Amino acid sequence: MIRIISILVGLFFTVALAWSFGNGAYTAITEPAPVTAEHEFHKHPKEVHFASDGAFGKFDRQQLQRGFQVYKEVCSACHSLSHVAFRDLTALGYSDAEVKAIAKGFQVPGIDPNTGEAAMRPGMPTDYFPKPFANDIAARAANNNAVPPDLSLMTKARHDGGKYVYSLITGYQPQPAALLKEFPDAKTPPGLHYNPYFANLNLAMAPPLTSEGQVSYSDGTKSTVDQMAKDVASFLIWTAEPKLEKRKQTGWPVLGFLLFATVLGFLSYKNIWHDKKKQLHS
Template sequence: MVRIIGFFVGLGFVGVLLISLVVNGVDYFRNPPEHAAYYYFHKDPREAELPSDGMAGKFDRQQLQRGFQVYKEVCAACHSLKYVSFYQLADLGYSEAEVKAIANQWAIEVPSVNPDTGEAATRKALVSDRFPSPYANETAARAANNNAYPPDLSLITEARHDGANYVYSLLTGYVDQAGYKNSEGKELLKEFPDAATPPGLYFNPYFANLNIAMPAPIVSDGQVTYADGTKATKDQMAKDVAAFLVWTAEPTLENRHRTGWAVIIFLLIATVLAYLAYRNIWANAKREVGAHGPLDPDYRERMDEQKAERGIAG
């Protein structure tokens, strides 16, 4: 009896689910949901065309140094690099003395403890230290940025889809929302009057919902004076810092590429050698295929003899 009741209860439950599915499905097709403004006006990242792109990509050390300079002078005031240590800058081509000087002169000091009083203090950075955060904690970061939390940039190009291109496009993508049109020629505020950027946010079509809390960090040409004499246009600075952030996210990229090519070449050579060995070993071997069953001549001869003894025709 309990099983029968349980069966009907389960059947009723399945029936309710099916009715709900049908009703909601019909409602969905009759009244499809309307897409928000970002569905029509969000842009895909532009190609930065960095030297590190592709299977054979390599870092341009001069560009990485320029990108580090942009990070230091433009980004470091808000964004941390908590997974990168000062000593790793030697990979960018800096000498040991230069790395020590960069660490010692870093504007943000490393949190420490006063050995005499035991109270919280700060000290100059050492080469072995990681880049210190500009804020004591997340609460302090949000308090200083209108409740927005500046993300750490160490792995940003791995954490975002199409990372390097995304960073480059975002930094160069700030435009005036008034009169902004998409590729189809539709004007944002005419199509979506309620999509005006709220106070405290900034319009950027490369950001997921079009409005970002970070003001444009690169605002004009010449904002940074490059040590190597390269002209510091907004586009150049955005590319350089994007290249630098590719390095912070994957400093072993070049080794990975070299290892990958070595493995591919080894597998190709091994495949060719295996094929030649196969051809050499089996070149003179003959596979004898024997007839069995009704196709065996001996079998057919015995069958004919038995038929003749029994007087069976055929």
């Protein structure tokens, strides 16, 4: 009896699932979703090459340092890097003394040793990059009711992360006349900025990089908007995956070992079972 009930319950759920799938497919065909401005005018990230791309890609340390400089002088006013410690910057080629100097330039939450009360103090290499706002309410008040996201893992959280960051930074533009003609109600609201590389086309963040020379690179590289955007995108690729080079370096020997082990296993199989197969066929 229990077996029959189990079969009937399973059959019921199978029929219900099939009906739901069929009904959903029929609805999608007969009542297609309305075309929206986001669907029509949203763009995929631009094609751009980074030194870390590909199976043999490696980080360009000079570019990472330039990207960090862009983050420090432009992006850090609104965006945090809560998963990155100052001491991690040694991987970019900074010396211990330089890391200490960089950390000291940031104020981080601490405790006053005399009163025991919360206070701000200069950062140390062991500290993590501090948040630019005390809380989300303060962040919203300063950014048109939007909380700037943490950038530590941004390039892993978005499809084509590095390309997405680069495209977003360089993608600000006036709304196309064709968009307003086709979707009159899709006009960018006051306080927001049109960007076709953002999911809903409008975002609260103003263009962060607006002119050449906005950041003066210490290595003499010409700081065009395109160059700065590419550099900071490369830096954020590193913050999201600082072990990328090590992973690639480890991956190739592992693949080589697996290939060798596969060939060795196949040859062993042939050798061990060679006589057995002859006996079976004789």
